[in-house]
Amino acid sequence: MKTDSIFYRLFKERGEVFFELIERPVQEAQDYNFASYEVKQTAFRIDGFFQPLQEDTTKPLYFTEVQFRYDANVYAGLFAEIFIYLNQNNPGQDWRGIIIFATRGFEPKNLLPYQELLESRKVTRIYLDELPSRRFRSLNMEIVRLVICDRAVALEVGREVLEQTDEVEDETERLDLLNLITTVLSYKFSDLSREAMEQMFGLDELRQTRFAREMREEGREEGREEGREEGREEGREEAKIQLIPILLELGLSIDRIAASLSLSVEQVQQAIADREEN
Structure with missing residues (x-):
């Protein structure tokens, strides 16, 4: 299983993970549905898309991409998907592009065509290996750490995550977490x-x-x-x-x-x- 696929599953089953990563209140996850989105009549498919459950122009659309390998065209593909979606759907709210890299080395080398977008508030770049340790304090972020850590560390992190899972009182949620x-x-x-x-x-x-x-x-x-x-x-x-x-x-x-x-x-x-x- 590819690591980026695990992240998309994380976002689908525990949307709070995404909002913690972008440092937004985790409660906002309740207002969104996460899914992939097939852009009509094109070869583009948006793998990660958070759409508000209700029509609310105060809540932005989130387009997300997870990269655990080098892809020189990742920005070209993501921005093409976003603007094709905007053209086809003409939404009333703002949008954000979130690109999550395992490491800065996986980011494309040629940034010049996208520089203004990348430096705007529209786009957030996250480098998982550069996140400070203080970010990994919640159960959601501990699961993220389990996904990205190497095998030796995973033994310790896995035990810590399972101990925290034992404290979840809701039986259904606990079993979903265990799965x-x-x-x-x-x-x-x-x-x-x-x-x-x-x-x-x-x-x-x-x-x-x-x-x-x-x-x-x-x-x-x-x-x-x-x-x-x-x-x-x-x-x-x-x-x-x-x-x-x-x-x-x-x-x-x-x-x-x-x-x-x-x-x-x-x-x-x-x-x-x-x-x-x-």
């Missing part, structure tokens, strides 16, 4: 089984999410409930073995890994040796 978070974690740790993810994050409720159900439907879930106890035990053992290379990446010693996973030092050493052979 979203487990999707991000499965993207970050695509080489791990469900059992390994449960072992890593202590996420018993993972069994209730769409992610777990999809794994069951595709026949990828190990240690099935209907299996024998021996099979379940083997699944748990394999889950621990899968965690060893990740814990090594985090700088843990063999002794500490063994203690953390309730394995012997010999088992950890053998797993490392088997991995190096493969």
Whole structure:
């Protein structure tokens, strides 16, 4: 799954994330619907579009683009989409263009044709790797941090986000959050089984999410409930073995890994040796 696709899902399921990113009150998300928009009779498609739910000329339209790779034409494409939309729909309210880059290096090099727009209040550029740490204090922004951080940091951030999710009182919202978070974690740790993810994050409720159900439907879930106890035990053992290379990446010693996973030092050493052979 592409990282920009995860962001568009974030915006659709938790519009508050977008408004926190652009430093607007999160309550404004209640007044908007997020969707993609196909511009009629053209090859353009607006991937991220926040439109007010009610006709209210005081609330701007938000056109957003998320870039996790270099694209020299990203500004040309975005502004073309915006002005074609304005021409076709003639809206009564103001508009804003929001471009979210993973890093400044993904921004086009030739800015001259768009300079006046980029420097106007119409356009906001966000570089995720330059956001100050104080911006990552809410649950929404912690989920953003989970999406953009590297794998080693994701272990710690994932646990923090899940702890915050436990505090959400509304059951439906909490399960929606778990579905979203487990999707991000499965993207970050695509080489791990469900059992390994449960072992890593202590996420018993993972069994209730769409992610777990999809794994069951595709026949990828190990240690099935209907299996024998021996099979379940083997699944748990394999889950621990899968965690060893990740814990090594985090700088843990063999002794500490063994203690953390309730394995012997010999088992950890053998797993490392088997991995190096493969």
